[in-house]
Amino acid sequence: xxxxxxxxxxxxxxxxxxxxxxxSVEAGVLVLIGPSGGGKSTFLRLCGGLDEATSGSLxxxxxxxxxDPARLLEWRKRNGFLFQQFNLFPHLTAxxxxxxxxxxxxxxxxxxxxVTARRCLDRFGxxxxxxxLPAQMSGGxxxxxxxARAIAPGPEILLLDEPTSALDPEMTAEVLELIQELAAAxxxxxxxxxxxxxxxxxxxxxxxxxxxxxxxxxxxxxxxGSPREEFTQRFLAKVMxxx
Amino acid sequence: MTPFVIVIxxxxxALVTLALVFTAVWRxxxxxxxxxxxxxxxxxxxxxxxxxxxxxxxxxxRSSAALWKYRESLLLGWWVTLLVSAGSLIGSCxxxxxxxAGQRSxxxxxxxxxxxxxxxxxxxxxxxxxLIGFYVVLNNRTISVALESVNLxxxxxxxxxxxxxxxxxxxTEILRGGLESxxxxxxxxxxxxGFDRRQVLRYVVFPQALRRVLPALAGQxxxxxxxxxxxxxxxxxxxxxxxxxxxAATYLGVEAFLPLAAGYLLLTLPIAAFAHWLERRFKxxxxx
Numbered sequence: 433x434x435x436x437x438x439x440x441x442x443x444x445x446x447x448x449x450x451x452x453x454x455x456s457v458e459a460g461v462l463v464l465i466g467p468s469g470g471g472k473s474t475f476l477r478l479c480g481g482l483d484e485a486t487s488g489s490l491x492x493x494x495x496x497x498x499x500d501p502a503r504l505l506e507w508r509k510r511n512g513f514l515f516q517q518f519n520l521f522p523h524l525t526a527x528x529x530x531x532x533x534x535x536x537x538x539x540x541x542x543x544x545x546x547v548t549a550r551r552c553l554d555r556f557g558x559x560x561x562x563x564x565l566p567a568q569m570s571g572g573x574x575x576x577x578x579x580a581r582a583i584a585p586g587p588e589i590l591l592l593d594e595p596t597s598a599l600d601p602e603m604t605a606e607v608l609e610l611i612q613e614l615a616a617a618x619x620x621x622x623x624x625x626x627x628x629x630x631x632x633x634x635x636x637x638x639x640x641x642x643x644x645x646x647x648x649x650x651x652x653x654x655x656x657g658s659p660r661e662e663f664t665q666r667f668l669a670k671v672m673x674x675x
Numbered sequence: 676m677t678p679f680v681i682v683i684x685x686x687x688x689a690l691v692t693l694a695l696v697f698t699a700v701w702r703x704x705x706x707x708x709x710x711x712x713x714x715x716x717x718x719x720x721x722x723x724x725x726x727x728x729x730x731x732x733x734x735x736x737r738s739s740a741a742l743w744k745y746r747e748s749l750l751l752g753w754w755v756t757l758l759v760s761a762g763s764l765i766g767s768c769x770x771x772x773x774x775x776a777g778q779r780s781x782x783x784x785x786x787x788x789x790x791x792x793x794x795x796x797x798x799x800x801x802x803x804x805x806l807i808g809f810y811v812v813l814n815n816r817t818i819s820v821a822l823e824s825v826n827l828x829x830x831x832x833x834x835x836x837x838x839x840x841x842x843x844x845x846x847t848e849i850l851r852g853g854l855e856s857x858x859x860x861x862x863x864x865x866x867x868x869g870f871d872r873r874q875v876l877r878y879v880v881f882p883q884a885l886r887r888v889l890p891a892l893a894g895q896x897x898x899x900x901x902x903x904x905x906x907x908x909x910x911x912x913x914x915x916x917x918x919x920x921x922x923a924a925t926y927l928g929v930e931a932f933l934p935l936a937a938g939y940l941l942l943t944l945p946i947a948a949f950a951h952w953l954e955r956r957f958k959x960x961x962x963x
Contacts, residue, residue: 480867482863482866482867505869505871508866508867508868508869509869512867513867513868514867515860515863515864515867517860518858518860518861518864519860519864519867520864521861521864521865521878521879521883522883523882523883523886523957532878533868533869533870536870536874536878537868537869537870537874538869581868582867582868585869
């Protein structure tokens with residue numbers, strides 16, 4: 433997976449969520465770390481084709497992500513996205529949450545979609561919950577089902593925006609384990625997280641985003657082992673204090 | 676001993692007996708149970724007295740003869756009310772669909788015009804809307820000729836149309852509230868799985884919004900049935916119109932208006948029951 437971002441700016445009102453973000457990286461798994469409000473989510477939304485840059489250019493695997501709604505829709509269809517929470521549609525069962533996009537977006541036959549969906553749920557240990565509504569499942573189960581929905585169509589890239597931030601430690605471990613499995617199986621992933629141990633273990637490349645810019649990027653051993661920037665050193669010291 | 680005393684005494688006797696049985700079997704006796712018992716007794720007496728006041732003047736033979744004589748016009752009135760209600764229910768949904776689309780138009784002028792129309796209709800008493808709509812708008816030569824040319828000239832159609840517009844404006848605001856209550860996270864999720872604009876609305880927003888506004892919609896439909904009675908002012912021969920005609924001919928108030936109330940309840944209670952049933956069914960799906 434090749435990602436090239438050049439002077440990305442995304443403005444919300446008077447706030448520059450991204451303030452000239454530039455990054456050129458090639459990785460199987462790219463992990464974004466950094467303080468909250470630094471621009472990780474905004475950058476991920478741009479990468480997922482859910483939002484558009486105010487200026488600058490973004491190119492992933494040689495696909496430019498511009499402003500054309502039809503091309504952005506195509507891009508969203510090709511990739512999977514998981515948010516912090518509230519991913520699932522609350523009026524549909526876990527199974528239907530997966531089969532509906534398979535049928536309506538990816539043109540699968542309903543019977544075929546059910547087979548695919550059940551296989552994905554089974555893979556994540558959720559087959560027993562297939563007919564449950566989201567409100568009847570735990571937060572961890574919901575997030576795993578969201579992950580199952582995201583990977584069901586076989587996405588080119590999986591984008592995960594702090595996928596465990598709303599979960600307790602036990603559920604966090606359940607979800608991180610699945611993500612690690614997916615990464616090991618060769619799934620291309622861009623994710624943001626506050627779980628530094630996990631970031632270090634799963635990433636090919638790490639990028640630290642703060643104040644809408646990339647402050648530091650490189651292989652995890654470099655960024656975590658010998659950070660160049662003082663900000664990175666302070667940030668890591670702070671977040672790793674109790675781990 | 677007047678029949679009134681008989682009623683009270685028998686109710687009292689029934690309650691005392693019941694209470695004694697209860698205490699004997701379950702030993703429920705407590706200050707609270709005593710209070711409960713006294714309240715039940717008082718309310719039973721009140722209801723009995725109410726019935727007594729209303730029905731004491733009733734002469735069964737005369738009443739039933741009069742009702743029998745006018746049965747056809749009263750029944751016809753009920754059918755017209757049912758027809759107007761059903762027609763307006765469908766009509767108001769169509770009106771609301773157009774107005775909701777107008778509210779969500781990409782063009783600012785269309786949005787403003789739609790909202791203005793909704794506010795004007797909602798701010799007006801139905802009575803004045805019906806009078807203006809019928810005597811001013813639909814009676815206009817150009818419009819009435821146009822309607823008659825497609826065989827929609829009658830009062831019945833005018834009534835259905837006006838009630839549809841009135842209820843449609845209310846439905847529009849209910850639906851807007853429902854649509855706006857769907858959290859941004861759901862829209863994001865729906866876009867993220869690759870749904871296009873239409874699919875986001877169809878598969879994610881509408882089903883959830885509809886479940887949320889169901890109680891309000893049902894309430895509005897119940898109101899619609901009751902509001903149809905106002906169409907008598909333009910001479911639609913619906914149920915209230917017929918009941919008043921019956922009263923004017925016979926001066927039998929109880930006989931005219933109690934069946935009227937019962938006839939409306941026969942239409943409105945099933946709607947309310949259906950809405951409660953749907954609500955229970957969708958309870959889990961709307962949580963969280």
